[in-house]
Amino acid sequence: MSTTDVAPDAPPSAPDPWQNSRRRFGDSLFSYLSIGSGLLIFVTLAAVAIFLTSESMPAILASQEFSGTADFSLVDTTLPLVFGTVLAAAIALIIAIPIAVGIALFISHFAPRRLAAGLGYMIDLLAAVPSVVYGLWGGIWLVPKLEPLYVFLNTYLGWIPFFGGDPTAPMRNLASASVVLAVMVLPIITAVSREVFLQTPRLQEEAALALGATRWETIRTVVLPFGRGGVVAASMLGLGRALGETMAVLMILAPGATFSLHILEVGRHQSIAANIASKQAEAAGVDMSLLIFTGLVLFVLTFIINAIARWIVARSGPKA
């Protein structure tokens, strides 16, 4: 086939009917609006990062690590808080993930349709309860209820480091805070997992069923492998919430600043967010700057965890 070039014999002044001579107003308005919204994300994020960095500079400069003279150390102040934050969030996830996946599977594959809808609605409602309410509930009602369990764990499983130590009532310990955090992250993990499980291709499930798989075998061979990436992503969303959760931890946990693994002991741990909330009203000068520095650490921590989550999701996606 030969290519035929169109000779440019038309007079240049004549409007080319194939070309768009004027910009369409709606198009350009929409494009500016959406670009603007996109940029706003970057601006906000940058503003927060710059604020945290610049405001924490006084503390960084005045610290032992930099000046060599001051009586406080950035590392000694921040690391126990990081430890407490991560430990509380991790325990919350360990409690919440199996339950959330169980509920999600029940809703997506086992429950009768009407029950599933109602249950899904109730799970969403759990997410709407403000954290201060969870704090009240946890601190006043749940903590005394958990006491016998803690005593049991401490007495019979005390050789496991986590359950060791010397727990004393009231059990305003890290374990209680984690249990409440678990309740708080449960809805988000459940909701996302449920959506992913529901998206399992029907054909895949039928393939397993037609081979003589039971319902559980179908879930194990098809639904869980398909949903794995989604469950990881959901868990990371939950982890993000657990790391930053302030009110519930503040209202339940009796604070301390150690690297103790004894989650049943009272007054051993504190989280970054709860620490900031409890101290920021009275702090000033370098103390305030130090609090902001811990905020910066939390900011970076959630960033890193999100990056890891994205990496895991990308890696564990269905292989094409």
Next chain:
Amino acid sequence: MAAPQPINVEDLNIYYGDFLAVEGVTVQIRPRSVTALIGPSGCGKSTFLRTLNRMHEVIPGAYAEGKVEIDGQDIYDQRVDPVNVRRRVGMVFQKANPFPTMSIRDNVLAGVKLNNRRISKSAADDLAENALRGANLWNEVKDRLDKPGMGLSGGQQQRLCIARTIAVKPDVVLMDEPCSALDPISTLAIEDLIHELKEEYTIVIVTHNMQQASRVSDRTGFFNIAGTGKPGHLIEIDDTEKMFTNPENSQTEDYISGRFG
């Protein structure tokens, strides 16, 4: 081994909720032969096929009434576990559906691992090879058994699904338009395979392609509906040659000669 028995279907009514989709099917399906089911879209031939291994009822609200006897056992008897029915009556779907997270080898062995957990590695290897040979796929994949099944071409994927189905050694293999998503060469490969498989298995195949029905089957059944919203009926079933040359029923003749559908 006892002589294989036919599948006896008696007065089978098939429902989706309140909707009667297929009415009053009574038919005997011969063992170790290929039975093709043809008919216009929506006439219930796929629905009927899916009642033969109780896959119909996995759709919410769907159920069937009547009797389907396989090997002398009514599979709709209260005491029968549908899981056990499906282990004896395998199914190949319209679109190839290998398990995406599994290798070729694991795909073939998927059903076996469900049915019989403990299997030695050498036995598993033999089984995978035999099933893949049985599906005429061995030579194409023997060097990449550990690669994902999704990496194969459409026709190869469909043969992988057939290998997966015959690896559990069913008595019956149901095929629901197995070639409708395939090119002519792949279709030919599957049709050749069907010819070989009928030595060992009872095969029921639903197809939209009448040439395919006449090429692969020994018996052909024709389903039809009187109109939208009406239930489908099995109009006629006979030897394929007779169905395509001299059918008893005028509806069959009209359909086969291309006067409608």
